[in-house]
Amino acid sequence: MSELPSTARVVIIGGGAVGASSLYHLAKAGWTDCILLEKNELTAGSTWHAAGNVPTFSSSWSLMNMQRYSAGLYRGLGAEVDYPMNYHVTGSVRLGHSRERLQEFKRVVGMGRYQGMELDILSPSEIKSRYPFAETHDLTGALYDPNDGDIDPAQLTQALAKGARDMGAKVVRFCPVTSVRRENDEWVIVTPKGEVRCEYVVNAAGYYAREVGKMFGRDVPMMVMSHQYMLFDTIPELEAWSKEAGHKLPLLRDVDSSYYLRQEKYGMNLGPYEKNCKAHWVTKDDPMPEDFSFQLFPDDLERLEWYLNDAIERVPILGTAGLSKMINGPIPYAPDGNPLIGPMPGVPNAFEACVFTFGICQAGGAGKVLAEWVMHGETEWDMWSCDPRRYTNYTDPQYCIDKGMEIYGHEYAMHFPKHYWPAGRDRKHSAIHDRIKALGAQFKAYNGWERAMWYAKPGDDTSEAATQTWNRNGPWSPRIEAECLAVRDTAGILDLPGFSRFRVKGPGATEWLKGLITGRVPKPGRIGLAYFSDDKGRIVTEMSVMMLDEDFFFLITAAAAQWHDLEWLTKHMPANAAFTIDDVTEQFSCQILTGPNARAILAEVTDADLMKPWLTHQSCQIAGIWLQLVRVSFAGELGWELHTKVEDTPAAFDAVWAAGQKHGLTPFGMEALDSLRIEKGYRAWKGDLSTDYTILQGGLDRFVDWSKPSFKGKPALEREKQQGVTKRFVTLVVDASDRDAPYMSTLWHGDEVVGETTSGNWGYRIGKSVALGMLRADLAVPGTEIEVEIFGDKHRAVVQEDKPLFDPDNERLRA
Ligand SMILES: Cc1cc2nc3c(=O)[nH]c(=O)nc-3n(C[C@H](O)[C@H](O)[C@H](O)COP(=O)(O)OP(=O)(O)OC[C@H]3O[C@@H](n4cnc5c(N)ncnc54)[C@H](O)[C@@H]3O)c2cc1C
Numbered sequence: 001m002s003e004l005p006s007t008a009r010v011v012i013i014g015g016g017a018v019g020a021s022s023l024y025h026l027a028k029a030g031w032t033d034c035i036l037l038e039k040n041e042l043t044a045g046s047t048w049h050a051a052g053n054v055p056t057f058s059s060s061w062s063l064m065n066m067q068r069y070s071a072g073l074y075r076g077l078g079a080e081v082d083y084p085m086n087y088h089v090t091g092s093v094r095l096g097h098s099r100e101r102l103q104e105f106k107r108v109v110g111m112g113r114y115q116g117m118e119l120d121i122l123s124p125s126e127i128k129s130r131y132p133f134a135e136t137h138d139l140t141g142a143l144y145d146p147n148d149g150d151i152d153p154a155q156l157t158q159a160l161a162k163g164a165r166d167m168g169a170k171v172v173r174f175c176p177v178t179s180v181r182r183e184n185d186e187w188v189i190v191t192p193k194g195e196v197r198c199e200y201v202v203n204a205a206g207y208y209a210r211e212v213g214k215m216f217g218r219d220v221p222m223m224v225m226s227h228q229y230m231l232f233d234t235i236p237e238l239e240a241w242s243k244e245a246g247h248k249l250p251l252l253r254d255v256d257s258s259y260y261l262r263q264e265k266y267g268m269n270l271g272p273y274e275k276n277c278k279a280h281w282v283t284k285d286d287p288m289p290e291d292f293s294f295q296l297f298p299d300d301l302e303r304l305e306w307y308l309n310d311a312i313e314r315v316p317i318l319g320t321a322g323l324s325k326m327i328n329g330p331i332p333y334a335p336d337g338n339p340l341i342g343p344m345p346g347v348p349n350a351f352e353a354c355v356f357t358f359g360i361c362q363a364g365g366a367g368k369v370l371a372e373w374v375m376h377g378e379t380e381w382d383m384w385s386c387d388p389r390r391y392t393n394y395t396d397p398q399y400c401i402d403k404g405m406e407i408y409g410h411e412y413a414m415h416f417p418k419h420y421w422p423a424g425r426d427r428k429h430s431a432i433h434d435r436i437k438a439l440g441a442q443f444k445a446y447n448g449w450e451r452a453m454w455y456a457k458p459g460d461d462t463s464e465a466a467t468q469t470w471n472r473n474g475p476w477s478p479r480i481e482a483e484c485l486a487v488r489d490t491a492g493i494l495d496l497p498g499f500s501r502f503r504v505k506g507p508g509a510t511e512w513l514k515g516l517i518t519g520r521v522p523k524p525g526r527i528g529l530a531y532f533s534d535d536k537g538r539i540v541t542e543m544s545v546m547m548l549d550e551d552f553f554f555l556i557t558a559a560a561a562q563w564h565d566l567e568w569l570t571k572h573m574p575a576n577a578a579f580t581i582d583d584v585t586e587q588f589s590c591q592i593l594t595g596p597n598a599r600a601i602l603a604e605v606t607d608a609d610l611m612k613p614w615l616t617h618q619s620c621q622i623a624g625i626w627l628q629l630v631r632v633s634f635a636g637e638l639g640w641e642l643h644t645k646v647e648d649t650p651a652a653f654d655a656v657w658a659a660g661q662k663h664g665l666t667p668f669g670m671e672a673l674d675s676l677r678i679e680k681g682y683r684a685w686k687g688d689l690s691t692d693y694t695i696l697q698g699g700l701d702r703f704v705d706w707s708k709p710s711f712k713g714k715p716a717l718e719r720e721k722q723q724g725v726t727k728r729f730v731t732l733v734v735d736a737s738d739r740d741a742p743y744m745s746t747l748w749h750g751d752e753v754v755g756e757t758t759s760g761n762w763g764y765r766i767g768k769s770v771a772l773g774m775l776r777a778d779l780a781v782p783g784t785e786i787e788v789e790i791f792g793d794k795h796r797a798v799v800q801e802d803k804p805l806f807d808p809d810n811e812r813l814r815a
Contacts, residue, residue: 057148734768
């Protein structure tokens with residue numbers, strides 16, 4: 001039994017594939033004074049019974065990045081750490097039943113190519129040549145991934161642990177962490193074997209992560225599903241084929257039927273994600289046991305019957321095989337199915353690397369990302385998709401259960417842009433939710449807040465079925481167009497609850513902000529955009545600074561950024577700060593009133609000075625209540641934001657709505673806003689603005705005040721300025737057909753890949769398809785013709801002037 005050291009720099013709680021990979025990556029980076037504590041034997045959680053599939057496929061750029069990295073790591077790991085490793089790279093065939101599925105595949109092929117992976121599309125006859133046992137008559141094609149494979153999860157974990165140990169890190173088994181406490185800015189980790197003091201701690205406890213989180217006062221947003229696979233005996237035909245071919249069959253994923261089928265020796269392994277799925281440990285009569293090490297749930301074949309029959313129809317030789325074994329184990333789910341990797345919200349020097357549903361194929365990349373978080377407080381790739389702070393206070397247990405069941409039952413579903421998933425909804429309502437609902441609002445949740453996406457008219461098809469398309473047009477498009485044109489021609493009002501808002505007040509606040517943002521702090525009475533850079537000059541976030549008085553201002557930011565941005569601010573407060581930062585998001589609400597008639601509407605309900613210029617704000621009254629009137633418009637028209645106390649919002653809305661009727665006031669939603677903003681080249685957070693890009697690459701030079709003696713990121717940005725940026729933010733007008741460019745579409749110049757899109761949409765005011773993106777700097781010249789690959793097809797695109805496409809001189813905004 002290993003002895004428990006009394007101190008360490010980092011303690012990792014949990015010895016599954018992810019904890020072991022985290023330890024390995026820390027040690028490899030030179031942080032060898034790290035300990036992994038495992039309550040049982042390594043792999044005792046989900047890892048020991050995992051099927052071990054290692055796909056690289058993902059429709060998410062960051063998850064694909066992690067999986068691609070894992071596959072690369074696993075190829076050389078056995079030799080590197082001198083540990084036997086069963087890793088078979090067999091390739092995989094992912095079947096498509098529909099045109100939309102093939103479009104999804106083509107998009108992923110483009111992303112994969114950009115990441116250096118040669119994915120390919122197969123026709124039904126080509127499927128046969130890769131997978132002779134499959135029935136293909138009803139298929140539209142397939143995606144072939146030569147990098148897909150399978151690994152023995154226990155060997156993988158042991159190899160990572162051995163590698164870490166060999167470098168000096170420690171693994172202590174049979175050592176459950178029972179509590180933690182904070183003492184003198186250190187963590188004290190308590191176990192039956194004694195205590196360890198450490199600087200950093202990582203929750204890598206897999207499906208026990210919620211229990212471990214509680215020790216830190218953290219409610220980890222997760223739930224646990226039962227997940228099964230079936231192992232079948234040797235199939236003589238498969239054995240004969242395999243022996244002759246000299247290799248295994250590629251893994252088959254029938255994603256539209258929702259299962260994978262893998263050759264296991266000369267038999268098969270069938271693993272469905274069934275719609276009639278089952279959660280565990282979510283009700284009082286099924287409590288989570290204190291210890292479930294190396295245990296399984298009872299087999300539940302009934303749930304899998306449909307999938308088994310479907311798989312037999314697809315691969316008839318499976319019907320001849322005897323079922324030899326079933327595995328039914330616990331698998332944790334976060335509400336969106338992505339893991340939690342990054343800072344533990346609100347808890348100092350504590351991190352999470354837990355709640356993995358694909359923790360074998362992601363362990364390699366996750367270890368790298370986690371180690372970067374711990375060592376540097378930032379990661380090489382933008383990892384917002386896995387950042388624990390993407391969830392805030394609305395993720396109660398029922399929410400997690402509803403979303404987990406939804407995700408599991410649709411594990412391979414296509415995520416269409418106009419489909420707003422129905423589970424876990426109505427967590428947070430705007431004060432005028434019922435009013436806008438009555439106007440036809442179709443809702444989607446942002447950080448738990450229900451916002452109108454578009455407004456349907458009676459008779460519009462608002463069914464889920466209608467949204468199953470990648471195409472721009474559908475029942476929503478005439479409505480979105482009308483909303484955009486109303487904003488252009490008369491006026492529109494958009495309800496925007498949950499805009500994150502921090503009140504900063506007290507001596508030194510302005511000076512502090514000056515040192516943190518790249519640009520100027522606006523004067524009292526004014527509002528301006530501020531960009532926050534990290535030490536590498538990369539874009540951390542964007543906030544509006546509403547200056548009320550010297551040392552008193554509000555910072556307003558995206559709904560989703562609430563915990564992320566608050567943490568960035570508080571982390572950078574001086575230790576002896578005389579000012580305070582308060583999250584007042586839930587106290588206020590906001591409406592955007594914008595369009596050429598906005599002034600006339602407001603003039604009827606307020607005596608505010610409506611000639612105050614763009615980027616100013618003032619307190620005023622509407623319907624006898626106070627509000628802050630802010631002269632900005634993300635839609636790029638004459639307009640104001642009406643910031644009200646939540647309880648006053650209905651009265652303000654009613655007054656404006658009534659006054660607006662004769663001025664053509666129309667409600668508009670987030671879909672229209674996205675179209676309007678893209679025509680203005682306004683960036684969206686975590687699409688166009690992310691840590692994948694620097695402030696200068698992002699084309700935000702005009703928000704940099706080089707005359708300031710210092711600000712965070714200045715040295716890196718100065719270096720970059722001197723050396724010249726390698727890629728540049730551009731606006732493109734695209735000769736698109738039915739679909740606009742989604743996030744991370746490849747940009748081509750001849751046969752060369754020269755950049756990627758960060759967002760795309762149809763601009764209804766200009767009648768063109770617009771994409772924002774990052775392009776190799778020498779090509780970022782107005783008039784340059786390039787091509788954008790949209791769902792596999794290349795479309796001509798032209799680089800635009802560095803000005804808005806609509807109202808280039810902002811005359812309408814300033815009117
Ligand atoms: C049937 C099935 C098949 C699967 N197939 C695949 C697949 O093919 N590919 C894939 O990528 N993923 C697959 N998965 C998912 C995969 O198993 C998990 O995502 C992965 O194992 C998670 O690894 P982990 O290290 O995060 O967690 P775990 O392996 O669960 O490890 C967490 C560890 O923390 C320890 N621990 C908990 N509490 C404490 C404490 N208080 N103190 C100390 N230690 C503690 C536990 O004992 C455990 O060993 C499958 C899952 C199931 C159920």
